[in-house]
Amino acid sequence: MLNIADTLARWCRAARPFALATVVDVTGSTPLPVGTSVAVDHDGNAAGSISGGCVEGAVYELCRHVLREAGLPRRARFGPSGDDAFAVGLTCGGELDVFVQYVDPTAHAHLAAALTGVAGGRPAAVAQLVEGPGHLLGSTLSVLGDGHASSAGLADGPAGRAVAEEARALLRAGRGGRATVGGDAESCPEPLTVFVHVHAPRPRMLIFGAVDFAAALSETSRFLGYRVTVCDARPVFATPARFPHADEIVIDWPHRYLRRTEVDERTAVCVLTHDAKFDVPLLRLALDLPVGYIGAMGSRRTHEERLRLLREAGVSGGQLARLHSPIGLDLGARTPQETAVSITAEIIARANDATGLPLSRTTGPIHRPPRPGPVPAPGDRYRSPTPR
Structure with missing residues (x-):
């Protein structure tokens, strides 16, 4: 949904009904990830793409059908196209599950605020109820960056509160996805499956050391969507002229700055x-x-000496296992720009539990589902502990 937030925000402000088709589950290799949406309005205008072309026509017609009926949502599953050249299917061999619902902006007034915020770069989460009681299917709930929740179809009761809390948690973690809530007397008797679309603040890239490699890494990280901070204790080196791609330049001792800044599970420290x-x-x-x-x-010699000093400082073996040193993947990098690619490639591989090997030497699906991770507790933001 959020891949077409600007168009949907415009349609909502104009009170223009539309059908929204969203990929809510995938199996194997598919062109685009879960959460990607296509929307079609009453005039036949379409926005977005969910398959890069293979099943767009079928999804478009399904949206038109839902618009004509203006009724209950529909589900469709698309798999491999098989031997029939004219069959509707995915040429990449994967499968995707598509949820199509009718959206009347006058009944989903909260969507306009959430989508307008996302189009303007502000954080928000939008939950769609994709499995559950028929009268609730297609219900939506949005959570803005300040934590305020608004809904359509989800009453202000246990079910709505459970969905809102899940959406808040995923917004804090910076990742969307499917979630099941309810199924118990305290929250909701019937389990509800929601798909939560998340537009989160940019993850942080903390680069320590105002060197040429840092300049290249800040540029590459900015391209990948990070909010980049370069920190160095030496003011002569840490200047805006040397780091035009950094969002923030800090002159301070690195450990002192890290102690006072905010980080979370998406933060990269280089x-x-x-x-x-x-x-x-x-x-x-x-x-x-x-x-x-x-x-x-650092070199392997520097790495070994660093490990020795960290052990002497009381760092445990379990903690040291988290350290990527020497930094980066083995790409044969020599220049600062090549080294920046090596480092960011390792960060991407780490985030996705991937091997970093050439795809020609691996088996299995090319596209993996997002790696699940811990979600911070409500209201929690990580700060550095008091030094020992």
Whole structure:
């Protein structure tokens, strides 16, 4: 849904009804991920894509049917096209489950605010009820960045509160997906399956060390959607002119800045100083935090010496196992730009539990479902612990 937030926001503001088709489940290799949507209005205008072309025509007609009926949502599953060249199916061999619902913006007034916010870059989550009692199918609920929830079809009762809390948790974690709530007397007697679309604040890339490699890494990270901070204790090196792609430049001792800044499970920490007086206190602190990635630059000799110093500082073997050092994948990188690609490739592989091997040397699906991860507790943001 959020892939076409700007168009949907415009249609909502104009009170223009539309049919919304969303990929809510995939099996195997598919062109686009779960959460991708197509919308069709009464004039036949379409926005978005869910398959890169293979099943677009069939989904478009299904949307037109739902628009004519203006009634209950429909489900459709598309698999491999098989031997028939004219069959409707996916040429990539995967399967996708599509949920199609009728949306009347006057009955889903909260959507306009959420979609307008997303189109403007603000965080929001939108939950669609895709499995459950017939009278609730297609119900929507939105959560804005301040945590305020609004809904259509979900009463202000246990079920609505359970869906709102799930949407808030996924918004904090920065990832969408399917979730099941209810199924118990306290929340809701019947289990409800919702698909939560999330537009979260950009994840953080914390780069320590104002060196040439940091300049290249900040550019690559910005391209990948990170909010980039470059930190160095030396003001002569940490300047906006040297790091035009950084969102923030901090002049401070690295460990002191890390202690006072906010991080979460999507944060990447890259230590490029390869200087023990900076690295050891910084990594000792970073390895205590539930961040997504910690990497440190240096030769293998530097790495071994760094490990020795960290052990002497009381860092456990379990903590050291989280450290990616020497940083990056083995791409034969030499220039700062090549090294930045090597580092970000390792971060992407780590985030997706992937091997980093050439696809020609692996088997199984190319596209993997997002890796599940812990969701922070309500209202929780990670801060560095008090130093030992």
